[in-house]
Amino acid sequence: MVTAHWLFGDQLGPHFLAPGDDGPERGAPVVMIEARSVLRRRRFHRAKAHLVLSAMRHRAAELGDRVRYVRCDTYREGLREAVGDGAVTVHHPTSYAALRLVRSLPAVQVLPARGFLVRQADFRAWADGLGGRRLRQEDFYRRVRRDHGLLMDGDSPAGGRWNHDHDNREPPPAGARSLGAPAPYRPREDGIDDEVRHDLDRWERDGLVEFVGRDGPRRFPASRREALAALRRFVEHRLAGFGPHEDAMLAADPVMSHSLLSSSLNLGLLHPAECVERAEDAWRTGQAPVNSVEGFVRQIAGWREYVWQLYWYFGEEYRSSNALRHRTPLPDWFLDLDADAVTARCLATTLAQVRDSGWTHHIPRLMVLGGYALQHGWDPRAVTDWFHRCFVDGYDWVMLPNVIGMSQYADGGRMTTKPYTSGGAYVHRMSDLCGGCVYAPTERVGARACPYTAGYWAFLDRHRTRFEGNHRMTQAVRGLDRLADLDALLRQERQRGQDAP
Known part of the structure; x- marks a missing residue:
């Protein structure tokens, strides 16, 4: 009897079906499972949910009669419906949760990972x-x-x-x-996209799922x-x-x-x-x-x-890293992608891009979104989850190192030698986002104080002891002693709290 091969929703290219010593047989039946429980557990960006479901259904359409495509509540339920107690192969999944699942199923053989250059x-x-x-x-x-x-x-x-x-x-x-x-x-939508949008509308209307962000024409x-x-x-x-x-x-x-x-x-x-x-x-x-x-x-x-x-x-314990002991919950305006609530032009513009498309490039992610979260001591695990849910290219393996290590310095320097955050001067130098903003990147205190400039110095002051011994941060920390308005700046930041900047 030919063993079926299970494709997860991020294993959609031909290299996940290529024959080989460790691969499924050419022409073997394929199983794909669309599990609604994935969307129920978290509030994903609507455009991301649309893209993933559209991609899965397009792949199923390409495979034709070879695929058994099951729409169900959970993966376990779907696999049971697709193959019963039959044997299944699957390439190494891309998350710890998915790996635990497939390893817990006795009839599933886990093959080596594909889709990367290095074993x-x-x-x-x-x-x-x-x-x-x-x-x-x-x-x-x-x-x-x-x-x-x-x-x-x-x-x-x-x-x-x-x-x-x-x-x-x-x-x-x-x-x-x-x-x-x-x-x-830019792709053109088709009947599969119409079906996906109809299903997402119905699930939202019936209270089965809740999304954030907008689902305009599919962009990816x-x-x-x-x-x-x-x-x-x-x-x-x-x-x-x-x-x-x-x-x-x-x-x-x-x-x-x-x-x-x-x-x-x-x-x-x-x-x-x-x-x-x-x-x-x-x-x-x-x-x-x-x-x-x-x-x-x-x-x-x-x-x-x-x-x-x-x-x-x-290892999976890496997600609990919190070297800076940041515990502040994410504010509602950020969770809701409410760009209209934000005055700072760089942050409002970036949030609007995420709200409208589920995407922005790596510098707004790191220096605008991640930098603000770091400066304000937001819980790095919650920040990681937000990036995972709100970006069309966000997956657990993508966001865990990128956010915990690179963006939030929560691992204490295992990935990077210093935290990646800056005052408004960086944004001003590398963009046009400071033009027309009510805040000035050179101002630390007062009505025109840039939230990033003030936030940067408040962050350094809060972690002075940790960073004064870091050779890449020593000069910046010493700069705190030259700020005659530091006390006023810190009072201002405490009063600002979690209000949208």
């Missing part, structure tokens, strides 16, 4: 071999490049440097409202064909201009030259190898400069791969 065992061997030294992303990234012959000229990095960050941190052009990049690929690929079209559009028309301004922000141009491929990668519609290899081909054929290509390769073969590996290497 977990290889990463563990590398990390364990460091003998307690810091797991530096840069060291790992170079190892991936060498092992995969990626963007290399023999034994040397293409372009003579491993890291082109120096060329990729330019502010936006002065006075520009847009980078003027060619438009990104929900099929392999759409994902490949998005990749092709980016590489051929947008990659060349990606690098220099990848850290910049413009209020009227939230997409800039970013690829918008993260949701497709995290749904399993694209494999990271095909993305970075196409980017490298663009450099070798003269279609894109090396700094733009290296910046894109670093995001996928470096950071994305690193985050996936750390999720499993650090």
Whole structure:
């Protein structure tokens, strides 16, 4: 009897069905389970729920009679309906919760993970071999490049440097409202999307689920064909201009030259190898400069791969990390994506982008959203959950290291050597978001005091003892002693509390 193969909703590309020593048989029956309990447990962004269900149903339509697609309440119930007591294979899931589930089912055989460049065992061997030294992303990234012959000229990095960050941190052009990049690929909705939207409306109306955010026309690929079209559009028309301004922000141009491929990668519609290899081909054929290509390769073969590996290497207890002892609950205006309640233009603009699309690029995530949460001592576990629920590309493995480690410094420096937060000067330098704002990035106290500038100094004061011994923070902490208005600033921040800035 042929063993069925179970596809989770983030295992939707052909590489999850490819035959091999550890893979399901070609032509084996496929099981897909749409479990409503997943949406009931948390208040997800409506656009995210739409995208995931649309992608699953598009994949089922592609597989045709080969798939048994079950809509039910729980995964256990769905698997029982699909195969009874029959044996099932499944590739290693992408979360601890899902892994516990499949391991608890006696008839399920868990196969190695797919959709990544590095095997977990290889990463563990590398990390364990460091003998307690810091797991530096840069060291790992170079190892991936060498092992995969990626963007290399023999034994040397293409372009003579491993890291082109120096060329990729330019502010936006002065006075520009847009980078003027060619438009990104946008999919067209179809009958499957109509069905998904109808179901979501009905579930909300019946009180079965509750969402946050808006579900406008679907903005991200929900099929392999759409994902490949998005990749092709980016590489051929947008990659060349990606690098220099990848850290910049413009209020009227939230997409800039970013690829918008993260949701497709995290749904399993694209494999990271095909993305970075196409980017490298663009450099070798003269279609894109090396700094733009290296910046894109670093995001996928470096950071994305690193985050996936750390999720499993650090263990599930990592989610409880709270080195700074931040316990403040998230305020309602943030939970509800209520951008209209916010006066600070950078935060209001970013919240509106998340509300309307379930997406914003990495710098607004880190420096605007994450920076504000860090400065105000919000519970890092709640912040992680918010990012997971509110972003179309957010999954547990994605957000746990990115938020606990990179954004909230809750791991005390296991991932980064210092907390990533700043005053308003950074936002002013890297964006047009301070223009027209009622607050001034140079003001710390008073009616025009920038919430980020005041929040930054209040954060440093609160954690002075911890950070004065950090060589990357010593100078900033010493700056507290030069603030004649520090007492007034701290009183102001206490009065502001959790009110929307």
